[in-house]
Amino acid sequence: MARRLPLRDPRTVARDIPGVLDILFPRLTGGLVAALNRTMFTFDGIAPLSDEQVADSHLHKAMLFELSMARAERILEGEDKPDWKQILAVAVERQRKHFDAKVPGQLEQADIDLSEHAANNLVHMIHSVQEQHRSLELTVSPAIPGLGWISSGYGDFSLGDVLIEVKHTDRNFTSRDFRQVLMYWLMKYSASIERSEDVWTECLFLNPRRNSGLLFNFDEVLHSASASSNRVELLELLRSVVGEDLARH
Numbered sequence: 001m002a003r004r005l006p007l008r009d010p011r012t013v014a015r016d017i018p019g020v021l022d023i024l025f026p027r028l029t030g031g032l033v034a035a036l037n038r039t040m041f042t043f044d045g046i047a048p049l050s051d052e053q054v055a056d057s058h059l060h061k062a063m064l065f066e067l068s069m070a071r072a073e074r075i076l077e078g079e080d081k082p083d084w085k086q087i088l089a090v091a092v093e094r095q096r097k098h099f100d101a102k103v104p105g106q107l108e109q110a111d112i113d114l115s116e117h118a119a120n121n122l123v124h125m126i127h128s129v130q131e132q133h134r135s136l137e138l139t140v141s142p143a144i145p146g147l148g149w150i151s152s153g154y155g156d157f158s159l160g161d162v163l164i165e166v167k168h169t170d171r172n173f174t175s176r177d178f179r180q181v182l183m184y185w186l187m188k189y190s191a192s193i194e195r196s197e198d199v200w201t202e203c204l205f206l207n208p209r210r211n212s213g214l215l216f217n218f219d220e221v222l223h224s225a226s227a228s229s230n231r232v233e234l235l236e237l238l239r240s241v242v243g244e245d246l247a248r249h
Helices: 011-017 019-023 032-039 051-055 061-076 084-100 109-133 175-194 218-225 231-242
Strands: 138-140 155-159 164-166 202-207 212-217
Touching: 011 175, 019 175, 019 231, 032 051, 032 175, 032 212, 032 218, 051 109, 061 084, 061 109, 109 155, 109 164, 109 202, 155 212, 164 175, 175 202, 175 218, 202 218, 212 218, 212 231
Parallel strands: 164 202
Antiparallel strands: 138 155, 155 164, 202 212
């Protein structure tokens, strides 16, 4: 019996084990990422968060923006009055899955104000996209199927065939960001073959902190980032890399 490999969630693989995806996407380098970033756009009616505002919070930045994500989800689900204790509990649980979460004793008003600001920015962005696609349903935390020793996980949002991934950073989108969503797509594609399901055709990056968005077609970026491989070839390569057959025994 072959040894069962420990499961890793897809976000951790993309962030901490980039070599896995470097094999699949050798051309996902600075030049391609820079070209994609040149297609970024902004949304009307949104005030970015300044570095000075973010510095006013004593929270770890990952925790601060995890709070904003949890708050944005509740706004999108129709909750008007926030329960910040519950929001904090959700943020801490999520952070502990990926980081050594530093749990604050209490939230200062500056933390709440910043989280609310970032959450409102994100909700405004998503509503703007929804207005262009009124017939499509927004999904919070769409499921990412597992593959081999890569466990299942969750994305941020999806709207129809568009995967929406949120990044609260003070920089442009990076190769690590693209690796993450390309991994998501391949795992979704693998499951779709078995279940005859649709896959996402596009990905939308949103950065509520900077008021920036970036939309790209999955097939086009998969082709450009790989050695001109098609989706079937990439999936077979991923399966060989993660040792799917080994994990099943």
